[in-house]
Amino acid sequence: MAQTILSRVFRKFDIFGSEVGLNFQKSTIFQTQFGALISLIFTSLMLLFFWNNFLQFFNKDTVNVKIDQSFDHNPSKINLNQKNFMFAVRVIQDDFINNPYFNISFYSRNRIFSEKHQNSEQIIEMLLEPCTLAHWVDLQAYNIDWKQVFDEKGLDQYLCPPLNEQYYVQGAWGLESYDQLMLKIKKCTTIQFKSEKWRPKCRKKEELEKIFIEDQNKYFEVEIFVPNYAVNPNLSKNYITSYLNTADLFFYIQPGKFLKKVELFLSEFNIFTDESLMPYEDINNQNFPYIQLSGFRESNLLGNYDEYLDIQINRSYYTNNIYRKFQKIDEIIAYVGGFAQAFLIFSAFLVSYYNEYIYMIELANKLYDFDLDEGNNVKKQNKNFFNIKEKQQQQYIQSINSIVNEKNKNVENINKNINNQQEKEVKILTLKQKKIQFQIEKKYKKKQYKKQVNILIRIEHLKYKKQYQYQQHQNNQNDKKDRKKFLAKEFEHIIQRNKSLQINIFYFINQITCGKFCRTKTVLLIEKAQEQIKKDLDIFNILNKIKEIEKFKQIFLTQSQMILFNFFPKTVIQVKENDTKELSRVFISEDRFKELAKKNTTQQQKMRVYLRLYEAYEEICQEKEKNEINNKLIDMLGFEMRNIFEKSKFINFKRNPILALKMNQQQSPKKKNNIQIIN
Known part of the structure; x- marks a missing residue:
């Protein structure tokens, strides 16, 4: 008992219960060719309109992008090495690598600020060296060939940071830890060159004095080439392009006149790409540093300084975070479903109205018969009946006439024989000279003859009777055949007679015009049949x-x-x-x-x-x-x-x-x- 109650209660939690309904023509739903046609048109239109969307979905051409530029008052650390950062620098002059006027130094400086104002500073010099292909080939290459760029720009005449070195930038001035890179240009002194890879010979003392003392109005141009990146996150492929910036970072120095101070800011791209098309995440993370070329600060300090150019590379307060994800299957279903729903609302109204009309007609044809044109049917039936009756009467009259004519003909032959015999008898009676015996014989013969005539008449009568019976039997057989033909024609007429309702355009016109036009007899029958069906199905x-x-x-x-x-x-x-x-x-x-x-x-x-x-x-x-x-x-x-x-x-x-x-x-x-x- 308890188990039965528990089972009944437990069944109430079934949310997938099947609906119990009636069937029509062995199906729980009523379908028509018009509905199938609309469905095919709908499918074709959906494929036609959204084929490109499906191709873009499978090819990952549609990307949803969110760009977030985050600010941090204490910027995070960016680790730099030959795989993600490089630069090439030189002073434009003749034979800079072998016989320069200036010395270019590269430093990494770390400052620590404490609350007790016990600040410390550590500067590490990283000796520059002539650029080689090895400095550039390990960089992240997006749609670029660094070897080709190296050869085209002649980067072997520039100085680059040393290979296999790690350095970083982080923080800001006044914070606990502040790391930056520095690039300084000074007067060339041979004694300061300690690198084994770059051992230039400075210009002669006379040439240096002429430049720095006598010709103080002379300017020198400093070129700095840095790899940079252009990011177009809306592209599905090749959305990152690497390039060598050769136009934005150049400075003029004038020895003995001023010190040019430049602050460059190094930021970072963090690109998070969701590679999955399904409703789950498959994140691919890409990050690389870049110099904000539009945000550097430049200032000139007038005076005779030992340094002519001081470039400081600091960590930027901003970090660019880019979130990319491809169109997922649930999104395209929702996108296509919106248009499909709009189309289905209209088509469902049209098809449901049409299907209901056809359903009512088919159900009415199975349940009822209709008086479409009964008068003409009755006339055809009567005409068929009278034609057969007239044919039967004519055949019957012809058969009777043939029998009567034949019988009259036989009677005339007998009468003719009797008359001939009577004439002979008269002639015999007139012969007075014949003997009485001959007369007696004649009388006897006459009796015998009449007897034979009566026998012949009876035989003919029986013959006529049999012939009449046979003819009557033939007439009965003909009547049966005619009756069968009549019934066959009537049944054929009933079968061929169309008393069922058919699809009629006038009904739709009548419904569209709110019953003002096309109120034909068929339309009225359809309306009455619908009312009757609704009543019977109540x-x-x-x-x-x-x-x-x-x-x-x-x-x-x-x-x-x-x-x-x-x-x-x-x-x-x-x-x-x-x-x-x-x-x-x-x-x-x-x-x-x-x-x-x-x-x-x-x-x-x-x-x-x-x-x-x-x-x-x-x-x-x-x-x-x-x-x-x-x-x-x-x-x-x-x-x-x-x-x-x-x-x-x-x-x-x-x-x-x-x-x-x-x-x-x-x-x-x-x-x-x-x-x-x-x-």
């Missing part, structure tokens, strides 16, 4: 008809007959056609037996149900008058139940009905019976 009418059937059962069947009527066997559907087998019994009784249908019904209660069924069977069998309904009800019990009841006639159920029922069950094949009691 749940109230259906239930009312079911109640009427129950009333008929109450009127025409006795209580015992109803018990047998409500008991019927189930059948098993097998693979072989027309092969059914009784599997179980379903007992449907009155309201007082409803509770017995529950699964927790005891064995004794089930026994009482079958005993009540047997009592009804016995009452019907004891009726003196045999009733056809009773015989049919008994046959509906099935072979097994009839066999049990017939054997039970020899057992006294009143003494021990349960024991007797068990004995009957042992004699019959063991079958599992499902007992259901339904009102």
Whole structure:
């Protein structure tokens, strides 16, 4: 009991329950060719309009981009090495690498600021060296060939940072840790060159004095080439382009006149790309430093300084974060679904209206017949009937006339013979000279002759009678043939006669114009058929008809007959056609037996149900008058139940009905019976 209640409660949590509905033409939905055509048009339009979107989706051409420029008052560290950062610097002069006027130094400076103002500073010089291809080939190359750039720009005449060195920038002035890079240009002194890779020989002292003392108005141009990156995140592929900046970083120095101070800011690109097309993330992270060419600061300090150019490379306060993701499958479904829904709203209204119209027509054609053109049909039937009757009468008259003419002809021949004979007799009688004996003989011959004539007449009469009967039989056969032809034509006319409603454009015009136009007879019949179908399918009418059937059962069947009527066997559907087998019994009784249908019904209660069924069977069998309904009800019990009841006639159920029922069950094949009691 508790398990049954728990099972019923647990079934309530099924959110995927199947809807129970009726079928029409072996289907739960009604479909038409027009609906299929609209569906094909819809599919074709969707493929036509969104084919490019699908291609872009699979080719990853659609990218959603979010750019975030974050600010940090204490900028994070950027590690620099030959794989992500490089520069080339020189002073434009003749033979700078071998015989320069100036010395270019590269430093890494670290400053530590404490709250107690105990500041410390550490400067590390990193000796520059002539640029080689090895300085550039390890850089991140996006749509660029650094070897080609190296050869085209002649970078072997420039100085580069040393290979295999690590340096970094971070923080800002006044913070706990502040790291920066410095590039200084001074007067060339040979003693300061300690690098093994670059050992230039400075200009002679006279040349240096001429430049720095005598010709103080002379300017020198300093070139700095740095690799940089252009990022276009909206592109699906090749969205990063590397290039060598050769136009933005150049400075003029004038020895002995001023000190040029330049602050360059090094920022970082963080590009996060979600490579997945499914609703989960597959992040590919790319990061590389770049110099903000539009944000450097430049100032000139007038005076005679030992340094002519001081370039400081600091960490920028800003970091560019770019978030890229390709169009995912749920997004394209939502995108296409929006347009599809808009189209479906219109097409669903159109198709549903059309399908409802066709559904009503087909259902009406199966249920009703229609008076489309009954007058013409009656005229055709009458014309067919009169044609056949007229043909029958003509054939009958012709047959009678032929028989009468033939009979008259035979009678005329006989009369003619008789007249000839009478003439001969007259001639004989006139002969007075013949003897009396001859007259007697003549009289005798005359009697014999009349006798023969009568015999011939009877023979002819029988012959005519047989001929008439044969002709009458032929006429009857012709009548049957004509009747068959008449029925065949009538049935053919009924079959060919179209009394069903068909698709009619006038109905749609009538509906569009709100019933103002095209109110033809067919349109009126369709409207009336729709009203009738709605009336017949109304749940109230259906239930009312079911109640009427129950009333008929109450009127025409006795209580015992109803018990047998409500008991019927189930059948098993097998693979072989027309092969059914009784599997179980379903007992449907009155309201007082409803509770017995529950699964927790005891064995004794089930026994009482079958005993009540047997009592009804016995009452019907004891009726003196045999009733056809009773015989049919008994046959509906099935072979097994009839066999049990017939054997039970020899057992006294009143003494021990349960024991007797068990004995009957042992004699019959063991079958599992499902007992259901339904009102």
